[in-house]
Amino acid sequence: MPKFFIKTYGCQMNERDSEQVAHSLAALGYERVGHESEADVVLLNTCSVRDMADQKALGKMGMLGQLAKERPHMVFGFLGCMAQARGASLLKNLPYVDLVVGTQKFHHVADYVDELVARKKNRISENVERPTPINREQAPNAQRPIENRMDDLRFSIVDIEEEAGSQSTIRDQQLMPRQATAFVSIMQGCNMHCTFCIVPQTRGAERSRSIGEIVAEVRDLVSRGVKEVTLLGQIVNLYGRHEFPKVDNKSPFVQLLESVHEVEGLERLRFTSPHPIGFRDDLIDAISRLPKLVEHVHLPLQSGSNKILKAMHRAYTAEKYADLVRRIRRARHGIAITTDIIVGFPGETEEDYKQTRDLVEEIEFDNAFVFRYSPRRDTPAAEMTDQIDEHLKEERNQDLLEVVNKSNRRILERLVGSQVEVLCEGPSKTNRARLMGRTRTNKIVVFPPSPKRRPTGETEELVGELVNVRIERANGFSLYGMPLLE
Numbered sequence: 474m475p476k477f478f479i480k481t482y483g484c485q486m487n488e489r490d491s492e493q494v495a496h497s498l499a500a501l502g503y504e505r506v507g508h509e510s511e512a513d514v515v516l517l518n519t520c521s522v523r524d525m526a527d528q529k530a531l532g533k534m535g536m537l538g539q540l541a542k543e544r545p546h547m548v549f550g551f552l553g554c555m556a557q558a559r560g561a562s563l564l565k566n567l568p569y570v571d572l573v574v575g576t577q578k579f580h581h582v583a584d585y586v587d588e589l590v591a592r593k594k595n596r597i598s599e600n601v602e603r604p605t606p607i608n609r610e611q612a613p614n615a616q617r618p619i620e621n622r623m624d625d626l627r628f629s630i631v632d633i634e635e636e637a638g639s640q641s642t643i644r645d646q647q648l649m650p651r652q653a654t655a656f657v658s659i660m661q662g663c664n665m666h667c668t669f670c671i672v673p674q675t676r677g678a679e680r681s682r683s684i685g686e687i688v689a690e691v692r693d694l695v696s697r698g699v700k701e702v703t704l705l706g707q708i709v710n711l712y713g714r715h716e717f718p719k720v721d722n723k724s725p726f727v728q729l730l731e732s733v734h735e736v737e738g739l740e741r742l743r744f745t746s747p748h749p750i751g752f753r754d755d756l757i758d759a760i761s762r763l764p765k766l767v768e769h770v771h772l773p774l775q776s777g778s779n780k781i782l783k784a785m786h787r788a789y790t791a792e793k794y795a796d797l798v799r800r801i802r803r804a805r806h807g808i809a810i811t812t813d814i815i816v817g818f819p820g821e822t823e824e825d826y827k828q829t830r831d832l833v834e835e836i837e838f839d840n841a842f843v844f845r846y847s848p849r850r851d852t853p854a855a856e857m858t859d860q861i862d863e864h865l866k867e868e869r870n871q872d873l874l875e876v877v878n879k880s881n882r883r884i885l886e887r888l889v890g891s892q893v894e895v896l897c898e899g900p901s902k903t904n905r906a907r908l909m910g911r912t913r914t915n916k917i918v919v920f921p922p923s924p925k926r927r928p929t930g931e932t933e934e935l936v937g938e939l940v941n942v943r944i945e946r947a948n949g950f951s952l953y954g955m956p957l958l959e
């Protein structure tokens with residue numbers, strides 16, 4: 474059977490979508506491989522959140538041109554956000570691209586690939602030449618449903634239309650042996666329209682799966698050995714707000730957390746990413762009373778300046794955000810707070826930046842992703858006239874990273890000498906002779922792979938297990954320790 478390689482750019486939602494595509498291809502008998510050179514089908518699941526992400530995927534596909542020349546039977550495809558935003562125009566400069574599939578159509582990818590593989594095989598066996606790129610540029614067919622294209626000679630398939638119910642199609646995944654963590658997609662899209670963000674265009678309006686469907690997926694994962702799930706959504710805490718009612722003053726998201734929490738055998742429950750808007754008392758209460766919810770919240774701040782928050786269309790103030798952090802910290806002792814921050818948003822003065830810096834120092838985040846603002850076409854912020862000089866963005870970026878790194882180091886140092894629970898994920902990426910896992914606060918811990926001793930004298934690998942580790946030192950962004958084995 475043909476072999477496929479799938480490369481994912483961007484966020485965890487994209488990772489999850491790629492796993493769904495991989496599952497569907499494997500169900501048709503396709504074999505997954507780790508490098509494009511071994512593959513018959515190469516799929517790039519793209520990100521559009523920054524221009525750089527677009528350029529990376531386009532550059533990668535450009536480099537695959539040589540492979541396309543040498544191996545005409547191969548199938549090449551763009552999936553995901555950039556595919557959604559650019560559609561058939563992606564075929565213009567990359568004539569060997571066969572497939573462009575948007576964010577609501579991942580569940581059709583395997584069938585499209587299978588059709589393309591078969592058609593190429595037939596054409597090669599008939600010794601018919603490929604259509605020229607000029608044929609492909611006549612894109613109108615590309616937007617029609619696939620059935621209408623079955624009879625023509627065009628190889629390319631473009632499908633970027635909306636599809637009702639597509640949020641419920643990201644529901645299957647293959648697990649690696651001893652895989653203990655998994656992502657579960659609970660909703661798609663976003664209605665918030667932050668002025669810097671293209672997600673509402675690429676992912677569409679908010680649509681949520683039902684609680685029953687999500688719980689069934691979690692149960693299945695747990696029955697296959699998963700101990701920790703992360704519920705995924707662009708604005709995860711606003712899950713279900715258009716579809717499901719509040720019950721006993723609890724939002725649909727809190728109802729979902731309670732239902733997933735009841736799944737027997739599940740040890741840890743995470744969610745990402747919430748929006749400060751809609752992070753209400755019922756959710757804070759859930760953090761204080763649901764023990765499987767881990768001690769970590771990733772809460773995007775974006776800016777500490779109220780003027781910039783307003784320009785970003787983030788409907789909260791720096792003061793409200795700081796108060797929310799205080800309430801979350803009161804709800805659960807030792808909870809880690811991480812964040813996303815954009816520096817150099819249009820119109821950001823020294824004073825605005827200073828307000829962000831001061832707030833970051835005051836809150837003392839466990840960690841933060843700091844981004845230089847990068848204009849994203851088709852977003853309001855890209856049209857703003859007061860864009861910031863790149864050097865200044867870089868200066869602010871470096872300066873803020875220093876503040877974040879200092880608080881990260883301080884927090885890690887405090888853990889030296891303590892005992893933490895780690896869910897072991899597998900070999901460390903930098904030293905495969907060691908194991909790595911994460912604490913409930915999402916800190917990476919590296920430790921040696923001593924076998925776990927059982928009363929019977931048998932040993933068992935630690936991968937996929939919860940292990941208590943005594944922390945001996947902190948270095949960079951990781952902790953190092955020794956497993957405490959009975």
Ligand code: SF4
Nearest residue numbers: 663665666667670672
């Ligand atoms: S909340 Fe804002 S930043 Fe997040 S996905 Fe929605 S529009 Fe984009």
